[in-house]
Amino acid sequence: MNGDRFLLSPLASLLSVVRRLKTDILILGSGGAGLFAALHAHQADPKLSITIAVKGLLGKCGCTRMVQGGYNVALAPEDSVERHFMDTIEGGKWLPDQDLAWTLVNVAVERIRELENELGCFFDRNPDGTIHQKAFAGQTFDRTVHKGDLTGIEIINRLAEQVWARGIGRLEEHRAIEFIKSRLDVVGVDNGTDYRRLKMERVKVYHVKDEDILETIFSDLKDVEEEKQPLDVEGRIIAYRKRAGGLAWFDFQALCGGPRSS
Numbered sequence: 053m054n055g056d057r058f059l060l061s062p063l064a065s066l067l068s069v070v071r072r073l074k075t076d077i078l079i080l081g082s083g084g085a086g087l088f089a090a091l092h093a094h095q096a097d098p099k100l101s102i103t104i105a106v107k108g109l110l111g112k113c114g115c116t117r118m119v120q121g122g123y124n125v126a127l128a129p130e131d132s133v134e135r136h137f138m139d140t141i142e143g144g145k146w147l148p149d150q151d152l153a154w155t156l157v158n159v160a161v162e163r164i165r166e167l168e169n170e171l172g173c174f175f176d177r178n179p180d181g182t183i184h185q186k187a188f189a190g191q192t193f194d195r196t197v198h199k200g201d202l203t204g205i206e207i208i209n210r211l212a213e214q215v216w217a218r219g220i221g222r223l224e225e226h227r228a229i230e231f232i233k234s235r236l237d238v239v240g241v242d243n244g245t246d247y248r249r250l251k252m253e254r255v256k257v258y259h260v261k262d263e264d265i266l267e268t269i270f271s272d273l274k275d276v277e278e279e280k281q282p283l284d285v286e287g288r289i290i291a292y293r294k295r296a297g298g299l300a301w302f303d304f305q306a307l308c309g310g311p312r313s314s
């Protein structure tokens with residue numbers, strides 16, 4: 053793949069092989085978003101070299117393949133994108149970014165046409181030949197396009213076939229880590245809401261910004277223990293600063309910074 057774009061330095065070949073790949077567009081991830089991005093970029097300019105780097109196998113990983121319910125889109129004359137929009141906002145408890153939600157419900161209409169007419173997805177149909185749309189969670193109208201309960205597999209298989217057919221470069225089992233970290237605040241990747249803090253508000257946790265206050269509180273308590281042994285919370289080892297009886301002082305990062313933060 054793109055063999056002429058690998059550069060090997062003589063020194064590197066003595067030590068280890070460093071592969072350098074030059075590509076016009078690098079896409080991370082091969083779910084619905086990544087595969088569509090690749091196809092649309094190729095459509096915009098077929099001369100572009102496009103590479104998809106994905107931590108699993110293209111077409112086999114990610115959430116899109118797991119979609120069982122289906123794809124919400126306002127198609128029926130009695131339905132509307134406005135109604136779909138309000139269902140999305142209310143279903144998301146007014147947390148979604150509204151500009152993005154508006155884009156989502158509008159482009160859903162053209163995307164479902166593209167999936168069916170250009171990419172070859174077979175969705176379930178009514179006896180009169182129109183696309184069948186079923187009821188689904190959070191929707192006030194039957195607007196979920198589906199293929200039985202295997203909608204995600206249908207969508208991702210057809211998308212992956214089209215990507216393969218266009219010779220788009222693939223780097224499978226390539227996990228982008230530093231690249232993502234250098235460009236994203238992994239906490240505020242959405243609308244800026246730190247969901248870890250929202251969840252923490254529902255459990256018995258007190259947020260204290262000023263360390264001096266905590267020092268004062270703990271100085272008044274009896275039997276304060278500095279961190280001596282790791283605290284095992286349901287199998288997760290969490291570092292703490294101080295504890296006294298059932299009260300523990302954690303750094304926010306220690307509590308919420310890891311992969312099990314949610």
Ligand SMILES: Cc1cc2nc3c(=O)[nH]c(=O)nc-3n(C[C@H](O)[C@H](O)[C@H](O)COP(=O)(O)OP(=O)(O)OC[C@H]3O[C@@H](n4cnc5c(N)ncnc54)[C@H](O)[C@@H]3O)c2cc1C
Nearest residue numbers: 081082083084085106107114115116118119121122227228
């Ligand atoms: C079980 C399940 C059922 C669902 N059902 C529905 C439904 O019925 N209807 C609906 O609308 N939505 C449903 N969803 C949500 C929907 O699947 C997702 O919103 C949607 O698929 C997201 O698409 P995506 O392309 O952004 O992400 P994904 O399809 O998850 O793709 C992300 C890609 O990025 C790759 N990746 C991740 N991290 C890295 C990294 N560091 N380096 C390289 N690659 C990386 C992954 O391997 C994957 O290929 C469901 C989700 C799940 C999990």
